[in-house]
Amino acid sequence: MTTLTILPAGVTTEVEAGTPLLQALINAGQQLITKCGGKASCGACHLFVTQGRKGVSKLTPAENAKLDTLVGIGNKSRLACQVTVLGTEPVTVELLGALSG
Ligand code: FES
DSSP states (O other), X not given: OEEEEEETTTEEEEEOTTEEHHHXXXXXXXXXXXXXXXXXXXXXXXXXXXXXXXXXXXXXXHHHHHHTTSXXXXXXXXXXXXXXXXXXXXXXXXEOGGXXX
C-alpha cells in the first residue's frame, strides 16, 4: 500500500501496489472522461505526477508518442491510463483540464 494524493482536490487515498493509476483515481471518486477506454490514444487522462515519480511505472513508448502530440505537456506529464502505482513511495498527482472537474 502507498499513499496517493490527488490535487487540486486535496484527496488522499491508500492504493495497493500494482493498481492502475486511472483505476485508483476512479476509486477515489474522481470524475474521469476517458474517450479511448485507456488505450493511450485520446490524451484525456493527461495529468502531472508532481511527487513520487519513482513510485509509478515507467513511460511506455505508446504513452510517450501520445504525449508528444498534446499541448501543455511537461516533464511531469503522464497518461493515467498507462501508469501503474508501484507502491514503493507516496505519489502525488495533479489533475488537469477535464480530469480536475
Ligand atoms: S484514457 Fe485515453 S489516453 Fe488515457
